[in-house]
Amino acid sequence: MRTICFVVATIALVASGGFAFAEDGIDPTAVKSEDGKYLDKEGNPTFKVAPDGTVDWYTYSGYRRYHSECHVCHGPDAEGSTFAPPLKNSIKTMSYGEFLEVVASGRKNVSTSQENVMPAFGANPNVACYMDDLYVYLRARAYDAVGRGRPAKHEDKPPAARQAEDSCMGKR
Amino acid sequence: MRKMLFATCLGAMAAFGAGAANANDELNKMSQNPKDWVMPTGDYANTRYSKLNQITAANVGKLQVAWTFSTGVLRGHEGGPLILGNMMYVHTPFPNKVYALDLSNEGKIVWLYEPKQDPNVIPVMCCDTVNRGVSYADGKIFLHQADTTLVALDAKTGKVIWSVKNGDPKKGESGTSSPMIFKDKVIVGISGGEFGVRGSVTAYNMKDGKLVWRGYSMGPDSDTLLDPVKTTHLGKPVGKDSGIDTWQGEQWKIGGGPTWGWYSYDPELNLMYYGSGNPSTWNPKQRPGDNRWSMTIFARDVDTGMARWVYQMTPHDEWDYDGVNEMILTDQQINGAPRKLLTHFDRNGLGYTLDRVTGELLVAEKYDPKVNWTSGVDMNKTSPTYGRPKVVDQYSTEKGGEDVNVKGICPAALGTKDEQPAAYSPDTQLFYVPTNHVCMDYEPFKVSYSAGQPYVGATLSMFPPPGETHMGNFIAWDNKTGKIVWSNKEQFSVWSGALATAGGVVFYGTLEGYLKAVDAKTGKELYKFKTPSGIIGNVTTYEQGGRQYVAVLSGVGGWAGIGLAAGLLTPEGAAEWQGAAGRAAAGRALESAARNVDTAGLGAVGGYAALSNYTALGGTLTVFALPQ
Numbered sequence: 001m002r003t004i005c006f007v008v009a010t011i012a013l014v015a016s017g018g019f020a021f022a023e024d025g026i027d028p029t030a031v032k033s034e035d036g037k038y039l040d041k042e043g044n045p046t047f048k049v050a051p052d053g054t055v056d057w058y059t060y061s062g063y064r065r066y067h068s069e070c071h072v073c074h075g076p077d078a079e080g081s082t083f084a085p086p087l088k089n090s091i092k093t094m095s096y097g098e099f100l101e102v103v104a105s106g107r108k109n110v111s112t113s114q115e116n117v118m119p120a121f122g123a124n125p126n127v128a129c130y131m132d133d134l135y136v137y138l139r140a141r142a143y144d145a146v147g148r149g150r151p152a153k154h155e156d157k158p159p160a161a162r163q164a165e166d167s168c169m170g171k172r
Numbered sequence: 173m174r175k176m177l178f179a180t181c182l183g184a185m186a187a188f189g190a191g192a193a194n195a196n197d198e199l200n201k202m203s204q205n206p207k208d209w210v211m212p213t214g215d216y217a218n219t220r221y222s223k224l225n226q227i228t229a230a231n232v233g234k235l236q237v238a239w240t241f242s243t244g245v246l247r248g249h250e251g252g253p254l255i256l257g258n259m260m261y262v263h264t265p266f267p268n269k270v271y272a273l274d275l276s277n278e279g280k281i282v283w284l285y286e287p288k289q290d291p292n293v294i295p296v297m298c299c300d301t302v303n304r305g306v307s308y309a310d311g312k313i314f315l316h317q318a319d320t321t322l323v324a325l326d327a328k329t330g331k332v333i334w335s336v337k338n339g340d341p342k343k344g345e346s347g348t349s350s351p352m353i354f355k356d357k358v359i360v361g362i363s364g365g366e367f368g369v370r371g372s373v374t375a376y377n378m379k380d381g382k383l384v385w386r387g388y389s390m391g392p393d394s395d396t397l398l399d400p401v402k403t404t405h406l407g408k409p410v411g412k413d414s415g416i417d418t419w420q421g422e423q424w425k426i427g428g429g430p431t432w433g434w435y436s437y438d439p440e441l442n443l444m445y446y447g448s449g450n451p452s453t454w455n456p457k458q459r460p461g462d463n464r465w466s467m468t469i470f471a472r473d474v475d476t477g478m479a480r481w482v483y484q485m486t487p488h489d490e491w492d493y494d495g496v497n498e499m500i501l502t503d504q505q506i507n508g509a510p511r512k513l514l515t516h517f518d519r520n521g522l523g524y525t526l527d528r529v530t531g532e533l534l535v536a537e538k539y540d541p542k543v544n545w546t547s548g549v550d551m552n553k554t555s556p557t558y559g560r561p562k563v564v565d566q567y568s569t570e571k572g573g574e575d576v577n578v579k580g581i582c583p584a585a586l587g588t589k590d591e592q593p594a595a596y597s598p599d600t601q602l603f604y605v606p607t608n609h610v611c612m613d614y615e616p617f618k619v620s621y622s623a624g625q626p627y628v629g630a631t632l633s634m635f636p637p638p639g640e641t642h643m644g645n646f647i648a649w650d651n652k653t654g655k656i657v658w659s660n661k662e663q664f665s666v667w668s669g670a671l672a673t674a675g676g677v678v679f680y681g682t683l684e685g686y687l688k689a690v691d692a693k694t695g696k697e698l699y700k701f702k703t704p705s706g707i708i709g710n711v712t713t714y715e716q717g718g719r720q721y722v723a724v725l726s727g728v729g730g731w732a733g734i735g736l737a738a739g740l741l742t743p744e745g746a747a748e749w750q751g752a753a754g755r756a757a758a759g760r761a762l763e764s765a766a767r768n769v770d771t772a773g774l775g776a777v778g779g780y781a782a783l784s785n786y787t788a789l790g791g792t793l794t795v796f797a798l799p800q
């Protein structure tokens with residue numbers, strides 16, 4: 001089933017972006033853009049924040065989707081709650097693939113003092129259609145590239161994002 | 173003057189008892205004995221008032237911890253224990269354990285009930301795995317489990333006598349509310365307003381668990397148990413299928429209106445009172461119409477379930493202002509005439525006083541001056557909008573539309589008050605109300621429904637009101653005039669049920685974990701003690717062996733724990749927001765807005781601090797008494 005792999009933490013400074021990249025060891029710096037979606041050098045979706053604070057569309061969209069679907073358990077701004085862990089930390093020990101798997105299939109974490117259960121969101125289009133948006137937003141939070149609250153400025157919604165959304169959500 | 177009113181009130185209470193001679197006499201009689209606390213709400217009227225007076229305003233400062241009990245569960249602990257003679261019954265959040273403790277034998281555990289439940293129900297419980305307590309009647313303890321199983325336990329042994337399934341967690345239905353026993357029936361509601369459930373209240377036969385009636389919040393008359401002619405809304409018949417015709421197509425089938433609050437009962441009128449919650453989804457654009465009967469006060473006949481009257485407080489909700497909070501029943505004089513009243517502090521920030529016989533609206537006033545989404549309720553009986561709140565366009569998320577972030581709405585979706593019940597003292601004729609003092613931005617957007625999955629459809633962020641650094645108040649309220657008599661600031665939302673006592677002391681808990689005692693007349697703080705975890709439970713009192721005790725569950729969590737654990741926005745973020753709110757305020761000078769920003773920044777250090785800096789998860793009952 002799911003294998004959650006906790007990679008040993010390696011803290012290093014990225015010369016270009018200045019990010020102290022976290023336990024997953026993958027530099028989140030955007031190296032290219034495909035139809036308005038930014039990718040790191042491994043090809044994983046990532047955030048892009050301009051010097052004036054303008055965020056890429058996916059970070060902004062992820063903020064909105066997070067605060068509709070995820071915050072009721074994981075707290076505002078991915079900061080965690082009494083009920084569920086802070087995702088801005090959890091994301092640091094997860095690869096993109098693992099993130100997709102956990103969101104799609106859920107996870108159980110049962111101990112003597114707690115029973116944490118995350119449901120499977122794979123069949124929920126409000127989540128499943130926005131996996132990259134959520135991943136990009138959480139990654140941006142993990143690196144403090146965006147602060148708490150709503151990003152003030154964002155790039156326009158790319159036509160590709162609109163098309164993907166419409167087909168995924170089953171709109172005409 | 174006050175003495176006279178008190179005398180009238182006592183007379184009315186005696187009549188209350190007499191009318192119930194053929195109802196569930198045992199329980200009603202037991203609730204008159206102040207030494208016990210026999211139902212979650214203290215009494216049928218939901219006053220949470222105790223006649224015990226050993227602990228007074230003069231001596232409460234000497235209060236000490238008498239004993240403590242760990243529940244073994246680390247989750248939000250709502251509700252409180254029952255006390256019947258020498259027995260105390262303590263419940264927990266999921267997995268919903270029930271402990272029977274012998275108070276005459278150093279609190280020895282007589283029995284423990286722990287149901288086996290599929291943990292997959294946990295994620296469909298929107299805001300923590302809370303449970304609001306057990307009920308007693310007929311030698312049985314009734315528990316409403318997270319998975320919606322209603323179970324009757326032998327009060328002596330904890331053995332299961334009967335059990336029924338009230339809902340389906342696979343559809344997002346869950347159980348958090350406390351069952352209430354009216355006459356020979358166990359009344360139980362359902363949670364799941366964030367999952368597109370259709371709310372209902374169900375009456376089961378106390379003896380064997382057989383379903384007697386079920387009244388839905390929306391749907392055809394045969395489902396809602398509304399009579400087109402006899403059931404009234406603001407004095408007028410509701411008409412045929414009123415639970416369908418303010419919805420588009422078949423949206424009512426996933427219409428929300430959950431029923432997880434507290435229920436009250438007037439044995440003389442044979443009516444039970446409760447409120448229904450938010451319509452699903454939180455995106456108002458997706459469900460045009462008034463969405464009846466979400467956000468509604470129901471008065472139902474306990475025998476048949478038929479509704480005598482209804483009142484929809486927030487037609488076409490745009491902010492998630494569930495109407496589930498308790499209905500407190502009192503007999504008071506208004507303009508020299510005795511009235512049977514119902515007082516309700518709604519999530520929408522309005523305190524309502526109604527005639528509980530007819531459903532006539534008497535008072536609707538803001539119980540937090542910061543409430544801004546409405547300019548008030550139309551009280552003109554001849555007006556076409558009689559009884560409706562006038563919505564301020566600036567704060568209308570319907571007017572704003574999908575994908576528009578409407579800023580600075582007060583209160584936040586948490587409401588000016590959530591489920592944490594208020595108390596009423598007949599001595600002062602005041603209501604003691606735990607409140608939230610939080611505002612929000614709200615952006616609705618389109619969502620699609622899939623069974624058992626969240627069906628929310630709005631992005632929220634919450635803040636203290638502009639220029640304020642505290643997020644809660646504990647207030648005293650006059651329900652006859654609709655005015656705040658005194659108000660105590662609290663750093664965090666007050667999410668604990670209040671207790672009023674004949675000793676002139678009012679008790680409540682705070683999210684940091686303090687149990688506080690205040691003077692009922694003035695609100696002056698007389699005592700506080702920090703319990704092991706934040707308090708979202710309700711304060712209870714009882715007498716055992718000639719000593720008055722005060723008991724409260726601590727265990728931070730619930731929606732409060734989710735919303736406030738990490739604190740609200742950072743000072744910088746809040747200052748930015750408050751600047752926007754200040755600029756938007758009609759007629760306010762620019763320099764005033766600038767000043768607001770400054771104040772927000774300066775005051776932020778204490779006010780926006782995270783709850784997690786003050787308390788951690790827990791699950792403890794703390795019991796207080798005066799030193800011997």
